Amino acid sequence: MGLYYRYAAALLTLIFLSSSVSAAVRQSVKPSAKSVIQNALSVDYQTPNGNIHYYGREQYYALDTSLNAQTGSKIGPTIRPVKSTVGIPSFPNGAGALMNVSPIVAVKPGKVVPPSRIITGAKNLLRFTPSAIASSLVLGTLIETAGWAFDELTGQITKEQRGTIDDPSLALWTSPHYEGRSWPSAVTACRETIAHIDSLYYQGLFVYDSVNLYSQTAGACRARNVNSGYTNDSLTSITRVADCPAGADYDGQIGVCVTDSVQVPISQSDINSLDLSGQNVDFYTGLMRDVCTASSSPDNCYQEMVESSSLSGPSTVAGPSSSSTSTSLNPDGSTTTTTTTTSTQHDLSYGPDHFDVGTKETKTTEVDGVPTETTITEDTTAPTESPPEEAEEAYTFDDTALPEVEPFYEPQYPDGFQGVWDAATADLGASAFVEFLNSFVPSFSGSCPSFSLNLNIASWAAFGTMEFSSLCYVFDFIKIIMLITALFTARMIMFGG
Numbered sequence: 001m002g003l004y005y006r007y008a009a010a011l012l013t014l015i016f017l018s019s020s021v022s023a024a025v026r027q028s029v030k031p032s033a034k035s036v037i038q039n040a041l042s043v044d045y046q047t048p049n050g051n052i053h054y055y056g057r058e059q060y061y062a063l064d065t066s067l068n069a070q071t072g073s074k075i076g077p078t079i080r081p082v083k084s085t086v087g088i089p090s091f092p093n094g095a096g097a098l099m100n101v102s103p104i105v106a107v108k109p110g111k112v113v114p115p116s117r118i119i120t121g122a123k124n125l126l127r128f129t130p131s132a133i134a135s136s137l138v139l140g141t142l143i144e145t146a147g148w149a150f151d152e153l154t155g156q157i158t159k160e161q162r163g164t165i166d167d168p169s170l171a172l173w174t175s176p177h178y179e180g181r182s183w184p185s186a187v188t189a190c191r192e193t194i195a196h197i198d199s200l201y202y203q204g205l206f207v208y209d210s211v212n213l214y215s216q217t218a219g220a221c222r223a224r225n226v227n228s229g230y231t232n233d234s235l236t237s238i239t240r241v242a243d244c245p246a247g248a249d250y251d252g253q254i255g256v257c258v259t260d261s262v263q264v265p266i267s268q269s270d271i272n273s274l275d276l277s278g279q280n281v282d283f284y285t286g287l288m289r290d291v292c293t294a295s296s297s298p299d300n301c302y303q304e305m306v307e308s309s310s311l312s313g314p315s316t317v318a319g320p321s322s323s324s325t326s327t328s329l330n331p332d333g334s335t336t337t338t339t340t341t342t343s344t345q346h347d348l349s350y351g352p353d354h355f356d357v358g359t360k361e362t363k364t365t366e367v368d369g370v371p372t373e374t375t376i377t378e379d380t381t382a383p384t385e386s387p388p389e390e391a392e393e394a395y396t397f398d399d400t401a402l403p404e405v406e407p408f409y410e411p412q413y414p415d416g417f418q419g420v421w422d423a424a425t426a427d428l429g430a431s432a433f434v435e436f437l438n439s440f441v442p443s444f445s446g447s448c449p450s451f452s453l454n455l456n457i458a459s460w461a462a463f464g465t466m467e468f469s470s471l472c473y474v475f476d477f478i479k480i481i482m483l484i485t486a487l488f489t490a491r492m493i494m495f496g497g
Contacts, residue, residue, distance in 0.1 A: 024358040026383040027061060027079045029107055029311055059109070062102040063317060063346055063357060077319070077346060077357055103317045105348065107355060110309040117305045118284050119276045121291045126271050131155035132294035138286040139294075146274060148266060156265045162258035165248055172244075172257065175221075177236040186211050186255025189238045190221035197235055198223075206235060213255050216240070311350040319344030319359065339366045356383040448472035 063077035082104060122139065125132050133139040133150055143150055148159045164185070171182035173189035178196050183189035191208040198206045209224035209231050217240040222231045244250045244257035251258045276287075292301035321343040328336050340363065347358045358379045365373040413420055428434060455463035 024356055024379040024381065024383040025077060025079050026354050026356050026385055028354045028385070029059060029109055030353050058106045061105045061107060063105060063319065064102040077359060079357060103319055103346065105313055105317055105346075105355075105357075107311055107313045107350075109311055112307040112309050113284075113288065113305050114307060115277070115279070115284050117307075118288045118291065121295075121301065121305060122276065122287055123271050123274065125291050125294060126157060126266075126274075127268065129294065130157045133157070136290035136294060138283070138290045142274075142276070142287075148270075149263065151263070158263040159266050159270065160261050161264045162251070162261045164251075164254075165245070165257040165259065170242075170245070170257065172240055172242050173238050173255070174241050175236055175238050182241070184256065186213060186219050186238060186240075190219070190236070193236045193238070194221055194223045206232065211238070211255065213252060216250070216252050219255060308352045310352055311355055313348060313350060313355065315348055317346040317348065319346055337368055339369075340364070341366075358383075448475065 060082040062080050062082050064080060122142070125139070130150075133143055134152070140150070143157060148157050150156075151158050166184055166188075168184060170184040173183045173186055174181070175189055175193040178193045181192070183192065190211045194206060194208045198204065205226060206223040207226055209222040211219050211221055212233065213219040219238050220233045221236050221238060222233055223235045224231050240250075240255070248257040248259050250256075279287075288305060292298045292305070295301040321341065323339065323341045325337060325339045328338070330336055342361065342363045345360045345362070347360065349356050349358075360379075361377045363375045363377075364371060415422075450467075453466045455466055457463070
């Protein structure tokens with residue numbers, strides 16, 4: 001345990017033990033699902049509704065009020081698990097006593113496993129990992145009962161099935177409502193005929209539901225109404241118009257020609273139709289054990305099957321009691337005997353994974369056998385988590401200063417790349433290569449041009465020359481337009497859009 005947790009544990013214990021009136025205490029009880037299931041396999045725990053109850057072994061907790069008494073706390077126990085007892089603790093008053101100081105509470109963790117969860121787990125195992133039955137006695141018996149077989153070569157579960165002839169050229173069935181068509185099986189004939197009729201007249205109102213073969217040569221096709229859900233037998237009928245070919249027999253239950261039996265893998269519908277209800281507790285117990293043992297994560301398998309129920313235990317436990325007697329001399333020479341009795345009672349309530357302990361202290365004063373005063377003190381605050389069993393010793397330490405550590409290396413360029421650049425910029429600018437590049441940089445000079453217009457267009461039309469005032473502002477405006485256009489063009493070239 002780290003040093004931080006040692007301090008935290010000590011602080012929690014100090015806070016709990018130093019309060020004048022302690023709050024009710026909550027103790028967590030979380031046994032693993034696997035341990036609970038494996039510890040109880042009795043038929044006695046079957047409930048009337050068929051659920052299987054598995055109760056783990058009782059766990060014992062000491063309600064130690066003496067620790068609180070040493071620190072001035074009047075009520076409120078310190079709960080600590082009893083890890084070792086000699087034999088089974090006795091409970092003369094509904095609770096046992098450990099060293100005549102700490103009442104003992106026997107808490108029984110309750111768990112429920114619905115058979116439906118076991119059945120679902122078994123079917124999932126058959127569906128996704130059929131090879132698991134090789135190591136399961138219950139699953140192996142289950143497969144044999146269903147009339148299936150386990151193929152050790154392929155690792156699959158198979159069933160015996162006669163091969164069917166699905167050759168479209170076999171004209172075994174026809175329908176008066178779909179002329180020019182024939183089918184090798186009754187199911188195919190009904191399915192396609194109903195779809196054909198629906199497309200012609202109903203536009204999606206009816207779909208195939210099933211076929212009713214009421215004779216060896218005729219049958220009715222059931223169509224289901226998608227809106228109401230009811231079936232309709234009057235849309236169409238089918239008629240067997242041919243016999244099966246040589247080497248095949250007609251199966252009147254499914255309306256198809258069949259050949260010799262073959263072993264085929266079981267289907268999803270076969271697994272879904274497997275009936276595992278109505279078995280006894282021993283069957284479900286063995287089935288659950290085999291399913292979880294064969295799974296990739298047995299602990300998670302057990303946990304997923306378990307349905308938590310409330311813990312159980314005594315509702316009240318008698319705590320320690322004390323009594324003191326004093327005698328005083330009266331003026332008339334008689335004596336008065338005063339007896340003060342203090343008793344403690346713990347009230348317990350249980351949840352799915354915890355139990356709460358509240359405490360009530362009753363102090364009764366009697367004078368010469370007549371009760372004169374009774375004071376009852378109870379917990380008034382919400383339950384708090386039980387503190388650690390024991391506060392560990394706190395440790396302190398002082399660290400000495402670390403010695404000075406010399407650097408591992410001296411950097412050649414302490415100012416980094418910026419320092420190197422600043423030092424070499426002047427030499428780089430004066431190099432022959434940079435001077436060669438500068439020779440390609442053009443230089444510009446000039447002034448705004450002046451404009452004039454000669455209007456001497458003929459001898460008879462000599463109007464002289466007209467001077468125009470400076471138009472530099474026009475060229476400045478054109479310059480601005482060109483620069484802005486160049487800016488947006490450069491952006492489009494570089495970034496697009």
